[in-house]
Amino acid sequence: MRPIATLLADEALRLSGLLFDLDDTLLDHGRLPETAYASLFRLRETGLELMCVTDRPAGWGEVLVRQWPIAAAVTENGAFAMVRPPGHHAERNRAMGFCLFNNIAIAAAHARARGVERVAIVDYDVHHGNGTQWSFYEDPSVLFISSHQYPYYPGTGAATDIGRGRGLGFNVNLPIAAGGTDEDFELAYNTVAFPILRQFRPQLMLVSAGFDALDDDPLAGMRLSANEFARLTAAIVGIADEYSSGRVVAVTEGGYDLGGLASCLRAVSKVLSGETSMSDRREAAPNADSRRGRATVDAVLPELRRYWQL
Ligand SMILES: [Zn+2]
Secondary structure, three states: OOOHHHHHHHHHHHOOOOOOEEEOOOOOOOOOOOOOEEEEEEOOOOOOEEEEEEOOOOOOHHHHHHHOOOEEEEOOOOEEEEOOOOOOOOEOOEOEOOEOOOHHHHHHHHHHHOOOOOEEEEEOOOOOOHHHHHHOOOOOOEEEEEEEEOOOOOOOOOOOOOOOHHHOOOEEEEEEOOOOOHHHHHHHHHHHHHHHHHHHOOOEEEEEEOOOOEOOOOOOOOOEOHHHHHHHHHHHHHHHHHHOOOOEEEEEOOOOOHHHHHHHHHHHHHHHHOOOOHHHHHHOOOOOOOHHHHHHHHHHHHHHOOOOOO
């Protein structure tokens, strides 16, 4: 098996062009430990910027892409940032669950600071994105939608956690019982997540792209196919095309079976780059068992109907 760095670099280089302009000024960030560095990536074409954290000073983009398991590939309107360590468990003041800094939350906050009024984050990692949730729990400008195995690590992510204060309704948890299938996820996303995303009309779509809900993953107990990650991403891209001028930035989170991770990265890369067409994406619509997804929908809808038309 190829080392993961090579794998990710190959995937990134396969996508169009090279790749991003890198502003190699290291940011002055008082709380970073000596072994970690935050770098600001300015994505060519879009002007969009994305903060990434590495454990060595980031050099030029090409070096980063070729030699380190962090890569960013730019599609027409967005990017796929392959980042290690993952980020969505990291909270404002503590590292947690393999995560040092919350890459996606930093990206969302950065976009907000740059004048983007509505940012949506979809997190399909198998674990609840507690750090991302708490980062924007009272903030109606950042919609956070997380699907996750529940109950499971880190213990948060109940259907009743829907935000607080002005943020009520803008935190959407889709807790799904262990054993969840493509069909369960399709039902939960199509019934709850995607209608809310459309009503929110995000100007920027961010994806916490964790692949540990994959059937082969050694950590969790879900049974998703790589194709399902492509399908979910395709639907997100479709909504971004409609409301966000196609702006999608996906950032990797978990994923612990290397072969499975490669399949998922490949499948999602193809969707983000447009290599997989819309008709391909919809081809294999699932239709079998979805009782876990139904239970999720039944738990979530009463909480969210006060805020969204569902
Ligand atoms: Zn995870």
